[in-house]
Amino acid sequence: MKITQAFTFEAAHCLPKAPENHRCHQMHGHSYHVELRLEGPVDPDTGFVVDFVHVEATFRPLLQRLDHQCLNQINGLENPTAESVAIWIWDQTKPLLPELTSVKVAETPTCWAEYEGQS
Numbered sequence: 001m002k003i004t005q006a007f008t009f010e011a012a013h014c015l016p017k018a019p020e021n022h023r024c025h026q027m028h029g030h031s032y033h034v035e036l037r038l039e040g041p042v043d044p045d046t047g048f049v050v051d052f053v054h055v056e057a058t059f060r061p062l063l064q065r066l067d068h069q070c071l072n073q074i075n076g077l078e079n080p081t082a083e084s085v086a087i088w089i090w091d092q093t094k095p096l097l098p099e100l101t102s103v104k105v106a107e108t109p110t111c112w113a114e115y116e117g118q119s
């Protein structure tokens with residue numbers, strides 16, 4: 001069974017490795033949309049794969065590190081593409097939520113990166 005929980009945060013970023021004439025080279029902001037997907041058997045007692053309340057409580061401290069921040073100033077996010085934000089979230093969340101199978105990070109409703117580990 002797959003379950004997904006969605007979160008949002010507001011943040012500024014620039015992409016220093018993009019060419020200077022690239023529109024994302026300059027500082028700008030996004031309303032980021034994050035989806036955490038978890039997979040596992042449904043516990044016959046609770047009816048849950050993992051309690052959404054537990055997922056939210058586990059992810060909240062990481063979300064607070066991102067929300068209303070300049071992502072470039074966060075360790076490991078010096079080049080904060082959607083891809084690198086997804087990997088950063090995965091690396092810190094997977095040890096806490098072993099059932100995690102995918103992290104999706106959308107900068108806009110039409111652009112996102114999805115990371116499933118090790119690629």
Ligand SMILES: Nc1nc2c(c(=O)[nH]1)N=C([C@H](O)[C@H](O)COP(=O)(O)OP(=O)(O)OP(=O)(O)O)CN2
Nearest residue numbers: 015023024028030080081082083084107108111113
């Ligand atoms: N593969 C990637 N390509 C780009 C990334 C990325 O993270 N991974 N990021 C950007 C910029 O952050 C850019 O802001 C992305 O948004 P954009 O497509 O430009 O959409 P905007 O909302 O900023 O602009 P619109 O006016 O809505 O088009 C670029 N590429």
Ligand SMILES: [Zn+2]
Nearest residue numbers: 024028030107
């Ligand atoms: Zn951007």
